[in-house]
Amino acid sequence: MKKPTWVIEKERAKRAAAAETVWLFGLHAVRDALLNPRREKLRLLLTRNAADRLADAVAASGLTPEIEDARKFSAPLAADSVHQGAALEVKPLDWGAFDDVCAGGKGLPLVVLLDRVTDPHNVGAILRSAEVFGARAVIAPRHHSAPETGALAKTASGALERQPYLRVTNLAEAMERLKRMGFTIFGLAGEAEQTLEQGLATVGSRPVALVLGAEGPGLREKTRETCDHLVRIPFAGDFGSLNVSNAAAVSLYAAQARLQAPGS
Numbered sequence: 001m002k003k004p005t006w007v008i009e010k011e012r013a014k015r016a017a018a019a020e021t022v023w024l025f026g027l028h029a030v031r032d033a034l035l036n037p038r039r040e041k042l043r044l045l046l047t048r049n050a051a052d053r054l055a056d057a058v059a060a061s062g063l064t065p066e067i068e069d070a071r072k073f074s075a076p077l078a079a080d081s082v083h084q085g086a087a088l089e090v091k092p093l094d095w096g097a098f099d100d101v102c103a104g105g106k107g108l109p110l111v112v113l114l115d116r117v118t119d120p121h122n123v124g125a126i127l128r129s130a131e132v133f134g135a136r137a138v139i140a141p142r143h144h145s146a147p148e149t150g151a152l153a154k155t156a157s158g159a160l161e162r163q164p165y166l167r168v169t170n171l172a173e174a175m176e177r178l179k180r181m182g183f184t185i186f187g188l189a190g191e192a193e194q195t196l197e198q199g200l201a202t203v204g205s206r207p208v209a210l211v212l213g214a215e216g217p218g219l220r221e222k223t224r225e226t227c228d229h230l231v232r233i234p235f236a237g238d239f240g241s242l243n244v245s246n247a248a249a250v251s252l253y254a255a256q257a258r259l260q261a262p263g264s
Contacts, residue, residue: 022090023075025083025150027053032158033088034061039161040091045075047085054086081150092148095137095164098174103181105136105164108259109207111178112252113139113185115171115223116214117244120146124155125245126212127163133252137164141171175209175226183207187219187227188247196251199231200258208255215244 021042024033027050033039034057044065046054051065058065068074068085075087095101102111112130117123123138123146130138145167146152153160168174175185184203186196188211200208211227213219224230233242233250242250 020092022092022148022153023077023087023150024090024153025075025077025081025087026154027084027086028158029150029153029156029160030054030086030088031057032161033090033153034058034063036161038093041088042091043089045073045087047073050085077150082154087150093161093165095166098166098168098177099181101137101164101166102139102178102183107134107136108256109183109205110135110252110255110259111137111139111183111207111209112248113171113175113209113211114145114213114244115211115219116141116144116217117212118144118146118214120149120152121155122146122215122243122245123165124152124157124160126248127152127156127159127165129245129249129252131159131163133249133256135163135252137166139166139168139171139174142167142169172222172226175211175223178207178209179228181207183209185209185211185226185228186251187211187224187230188213188233188251189219189224189230190232190241192230192232194229194231195234196231196254197234199229200254203258205259208259210248210251210255212244212248212251 024030031054041061041063044063045068046065047068047070051067070085077083112135127138184206186199211223233247
């Protein structure tokens with residue numbers, strides 16, 4: 001009996017995911033990945049100088065590095081990658097079930113959702129802020145968002161190895177799941193009447209989800225409709241704007257402060 005098309009496509013996607021690998025680069029990103037027991041590590045390319053600087057992490061990982069000529073570094077990286085003589089091929093991280101991470105994972109009851117934020121440098125910076133301010137997860141759609149890449153990992157400065165980055169099939173459905181877990185969902189929108197501070201003041205210590213859209217387009221209509229509240233970051237002048245990674249940092253700080261406030 002011939003398999004239905006949807007079954008064939010699902011099996012093909014599963015095989016593609018199993019074969020997917022990522023090349024991390026740069027001393028900091030490679031060191032953190034080597035020391036991460038959750039990370040499946042496949043191949044390590046190092047120059048002699050990088051091998052000396054990463055000797056402790058290499059020993060802990062159990063990998064045998066391939067020593068490269070600094071002038072002919074053979075890792076398949078973009079020409080402008082600042083690799084510092086270190087590249088590591090890995091499998092993408094598996095953080096486990098969405099509900100387990102968001103409802104009962106480490107950190108504050110605080111998550112960030114990204115609506116079509118595709119720049120790996122922005123996502124890397126957001127992961128770094130999420131780790132600093134104790135968020136449980138950064139959540140993004142599987143399509144039209146930044147995947148794990150070496151550039152993202154380098155910008156995250158190690159946070160990719162420690163901060164759950166969950167890729168979901170449908171962002172609005174993920175938001176509804178968060179609501180069922182008790183999260184109040186705030187969408188950041190510059191035209192909103194209510195400020196973020198005013199919105200957060202209404203929820204006390206209840207779990208908070210912050211939703212940020214891509215620079216320019218902002219939140220999609222379906223995303224906006226699924227939010228409990230639209231809020232804005234107030235600006236002192238007549239005109240002001242923050243890029244999405246800076247807006248995320250400001251919002252995370254405000255949410256963290258509210259969740260940790262005495263009596264909240």
